[in-house]
Amino acid sequence: MELWFSEFHTPDVKHSIRVNRHLFSERTEYQQIDIYDTPEFGRVLVLDGNVMLTERDEFIYDEMITHVPMAVHPHIRDVLVIGAGDGGVVRELARYDSIRSIDLVEMDERVVEACRRFLPENACRLDDERVHIYFDNALRFIRRRMAQYDLIIVDSTDPFGPSEGYFTREFYGICYNALREDGIMVNQQGSPFYRHDAEAMQRSHKRIVNTFPISRVYQAHIPTYAAGYWLFGFASKKYHPIDDFDRDRWLALHLDTQYYTVRLHTGAFFLPAFLEKMLQEVE
Amino acid sequence: MQKTYKLNQNRAPIYEALQTFRQMRVVPFDVPGHKRGRGNPELTAFLGQQCVSIDVNSMKPLDNLCHPISVIRQAEELAADAFGAAQAFLMVGGTTSSVQSMVLSTCKRGDKIILPRNVHRSVINALVLCGAIPVYVNPEVDHRLGISLGMKRDQVKKAIDEHPDAVAVLVNNPTYYGICSDIRAIVQMAHDAGMYCLADEAHGTHFYFGEDMPVSAMEAGADMSAVSMHKSGGSLTQSSLLLAGPAIPEGHIRKIINLTQTTSGSYLLMSSLDISRRNLVLRGKDVFRQVIAMADYAREEINAIGGYYAFGRELINRDSIFDFDPTKLSVHTRDIGLAGIEVYDLLRDEYDIQIEFGDIGNILAYLSIGDRPQELERLVSALAEIRRRYQTDASGLMNQEYIDPEVVTSPQAAFYADKKSVPLDQSVGCVCSEFVMCYPPGIPILAPGERITSDILAYIRYAKAKGCSMTGTEDPEIEYINILQEDSH
Numbered sequence: 001m002e003l004w005f006s007e008f009h010t011p012d013v014k015h016s017i018r019v020n021r022h023l024f025s026e027r028t029e030y031q032q033i034d035i036y037d038t039p040e041f042g043r044v045l046v047l048d049g050n051v052m053l054t055e056r057d058e059f060i061y062d063e064m065i066t067h068v069p070m071a072v073h074p075h076i077r078d079v080l081v082i083g084a085g086d087g088g089v090v091r092e093l094a095r096y097d098s099i100r101s102i103d104l105v106e107m108d109e110r111v112v113e114a115c116r117r118f119l120p121e122n123a124c125r126l127d128d129e130r131v132h133i134y135f136d137n138a139l140r141f142i143r144r145r146m147a148q149y150d151l152i153i154v155d156s157t158d159p160f161g162p163s164e165g166y167f168t169r170e171f172y173g174i175c176y177n178a179l180r181e182d183g184i185m186v187n188q189q190g191s192p193f194y195r196h197d198a199e200a201m202q203r204s205h206k207r208i209v210n211t212f213p214i215s216r217v218y219q220a221h222i223p224t225y226a227a228g229y230w231l232f233g234f235a236s237k238k239y240h241p242i243d244d245f246d247r248d249r250w251l252a253l254h255l256d257t258q259y260y261t262v263r264l265h266t267g268a269f270f271l272p273a274f275l276e277k278m279l280q281e282v283e
Numbered sequence: 284m285q286k287t288y289k290l291n292q293n294r295a296p297i298y299e300a301l302q303t304f305r306q307m308r309v310v311p312f313d314v315p316g317h318k319r320g321r322g323n324p325e326l327t328a329f330l331g332q333q334c335v336s337i338d339v340n341s342m343k344p345l346d347n348l349c350h351p352i353s354v355i356r357q358a359e360e361l362a363a364d365a366f367g368a369a370q371a372f373l374m375v376g377g378t379t380s381s382v383q384s385m386v387l388s389t390c391k392r393g394d395k396i397i398l399p400r401n402v403h404r405s406v407i408n409a410l411v412l413c414g415a416i417p418v419y420v421n422p423e424v425d426h427r428l429g430i431s432l433g434m435k436r437d438q439v440k441k442a443i444d445e446h447p448d449a450v451a452v453l454v455n456n457p458t459y460y461g462i463c464s465d466i467r468a469i470v471q472m473a474h475d476a477g478m479y480c481l482a483d484e485a486h487g488t489h490f491y492f493g494e495d496m497p498v499s500a501m502e503a504g505a506d507m508s509a510v511s512m513h514k515s516g517g518s519l520t521q522s523s524l525l526l527a528g529p530a531i532p533e534g535h536i537r538k539i540i541n542l543t544q545t546t547s548g549s550y551l552l553m554s555s556l557d558i559s560r561r562n563l564v565l566r567g568k569d570v571f572r573q574v575i576a577m578a579d580y581a582r583e584e585i586n587a588i589g590g591y592y593a594f595g596r597e598l599i600n601r602d603s604i605f606d607f608d609p610t611k612l613s614v615h616t617r618d619i620g621l622a623g624i625e626v627y628d629l630l631r632d633e634y635d636i637q638i639e640f641g642d643i644g645n646i647l648a649y650l651s652i653g654d655r656p657q658e659l660e661r662l663v664s665a666l667a668e669i670r671r672r673y674q675t676d677a678s679g680l681m682n683q684e685y686i687d688p689e690v691v692t693s694p695q696a697a698f699y700a701d702k703k704s705v706p707l708d709q710s711v712g713c714v715c716s717e718f719v720m721c722y723p724p725g726i727p728i729l730a731p732g733e734r735i736t737s738d739i740l741a742y743i744r745y746a747k748a749k750g751c752s753m754t755g756t757e758d759p760e761i762e763y764i765n766i767l768q769e770d771s772h
Contacts, residue, residue: 139660140584143667165657169634170665177671 009226062088063260071250076150084155085111087123094125145178154187167204172211182238193227206282218268292564296357297557348548368526379405381509381525390415395449401431414695423603429644432603433464451479461611466503482508488516492567497606518559522552590619620675634665689734697732701768713766718755
């Protein structure tokens with residue numbers, strides 16, 4: 001018997017992963033959660049049919065969304081993480097002793113429960129004493145907070161599902177408001193390759209550009225995401241991601257990483273011509 | 284209290300007949316010419332095969348809207364049962380057609396009809412058609428919010444006493460903002476004086492199915508009601524219901540409806556009414572409980588932002604605000620220095636959020652059966668952002684006031700009279716022969732036959748400057764206005 005999981009990256013492109021076992025399946029109030037065990041990618045978390053992470057390549061995403069801002073802002077104390085119920089981002093953040101609090105806002109409690117059970121490598125630091133988990137709508141949570149965070153990491157699903165609200169002008173506005181005067185917001189910015197994704201990426205980039213004085217995009221290669229090519233948004237009130245990048249300070253922390261390096265940090269902001277044009281169109 | 288129905292409300296006869304019809308694969312040598320979509324592939328691709336395959340003509344197994352004897356008749360009987368009416372008529376020309384049929388069924392040329400001035404344009408259009416004379420009851424105005432409220436009982440009483448020859452009283456149940464008059468008392472007063480009581484329930488479908496709602500017109504004993512099923516009822520745009528109590532013969536109403544109604548009633552619209560009625564009966568109570576919970580939550584969150592006032596049941600005074608529709612989410616914006624229409628535009632242009640309307644002082648977000656909490660969070664957050672980014676001093680803003688109209692001649696006489704076009708600022712003192720209104724909400728600022736005053740012109744100029752979408756005049760720019768010839772200076 002052959003068992004395959006397939007995800008449509010476009011109506012005409014399909015990415016398939018052979019499956020050993022279907023470990024978990026639940027329809028929650030917000031979405032369909034599935035976890036598969038696969039020979040190539042290990043365990044795979046799927047929400048509404050879209051791959052969120054695989055054990056094999058999650059390090060790329062979680063390192064790039066975390067260490068880039070951490071190596072720029074000199075004194076990040078209070079961090080807000082949105083989505084990321086799997087715990088991968090929190091795991092990377094928890095490696096920094098300088099951080100004193102991490103608020104995690106996840107809309108779906110069942111995601112956290114499922115990941116604690118089936119993806120312990122990701123969820124391992126969710127019980128760190130600095131971590132506070134809130135099961136709430138992020139818009140509602142952030143709206144009530146003013147100048148309270150140094151870093152906000154938006155680790156949402158794609159803009160066509162329950163996370164649609166996290167790609168909007170109002171969302172970026174309230175994030176801006178919840179950051180201190182030198183705060184940074186980093187978000188997963190989707191893929192620029194397939195048209196549908198590219199348009200959504202441009203729309204959200206435009207909204208961020210209109211909200212933050214500094215807004216740059218950086219990239220990473222993530223095999224299980226659409227086109228294997230992923231973008232992150234770096235939006236900031238004060239610090240520039242390259243000009244204010246402090247490589248020596250970061251190197252002195254002696255953090256062992258599998259994807260992120262201080263050379264890659266700068267390189268990730270150098271984008272191919274088609275993408276530069278796409279971004280310029282909306283800037 | 285569990286409502287009981289006489290008929291089996293699980294049935295949906297039009298929907299069932301269409302299902303059967305589709306299975307029969309009847310060869311069409313009749314209209315419509317697209318022949319189940321085959322003749323118009325782009326349209327079929329756009330709307331879907333399911334949809335075009337039931338866009339069919341009246342025929343024996345599917346009944347005929349002009350003279351219903353089988354499935355449409357059964358659907359109307361089920362609707363009457365569901366709404367507690369003696370009769371129900373499926374309408375395919377929007378609630379405008381329901382309102383017009385209601386007025387035309389009860390008023391003829393020269394008859395007086397007592398009504399509040401904040402009626403929808405369709406009511407005054409009906410007066411243009413039939414030649415009835417409006418007697419306006421001044422609605423109370425809430426000066427803080429700048430909105431017209433309901434009719435007070437003693438104002439209605441006064442109008443009835445002064446015009447004992449009037450034939451009907453018309454009530455908004457509720458207004459666009461969700462405000463209800465004491466319709467039970469008004470029905471009683473009208474009936475005591477030998478008048479009919481008519482209700483515009485364009486915004487009141489859910490009163491018939493939700494718990495803890497203001498009283499519906501049929502329950503209050505009104506003689507006729509126009510119900511926009513396509514608003515809170517969930518049916519397709521342009522479908523509507525006309526309800527009637529026992530006092531007016533069915534045949535008379537049907538005759539009036541057939542004066543203006545199409546003879547090619549759309550089965551898309553009729554089946555949507557049928558399915559929506561069934562859904563409301565079976566699930567309406569739960570659905571509207573959720574809608575109220577969402578609206579209450581949104582009010583609380585919006586009021587917590589500061590500056591805005593999302594008003595609710597606390598306004599009830601048991602007279603001019605006899606009751607309030609808790610599903611309505613109206614927000615007063617003037618205190619953040621922005622006109623409602625400005626917030627409305629910002630929500631759409633900056634935040635991709637489309638709300639129902641914005642007027643001078645308020646916005647209205649329409650909540651219904653199809654909303655989810657995550658979209659409400661977007662709306663609330665966007666309002667918080669608008670306040671943070673755009674708040675200004677409120678002192679320059681106009682306060683919307685009720686302008687008591689002077690009715691010089693009947694809407695029909697003014698509409699058909701010889702007229703001429705003059706620049707707006709030269710029209711003071713003249714009698715207007717057309718409508719001027721912001722749409723939505725579509726409540727006329729000026730109606731045919733009313734005197735133009737400088738207050739009204741100032742209001743029109745202000746609304747235009749703030750970006751209200753103005754309609755009604757022949758001149759699309761609203762620079763010129765048509766006035767009655769003999770009245771010219």
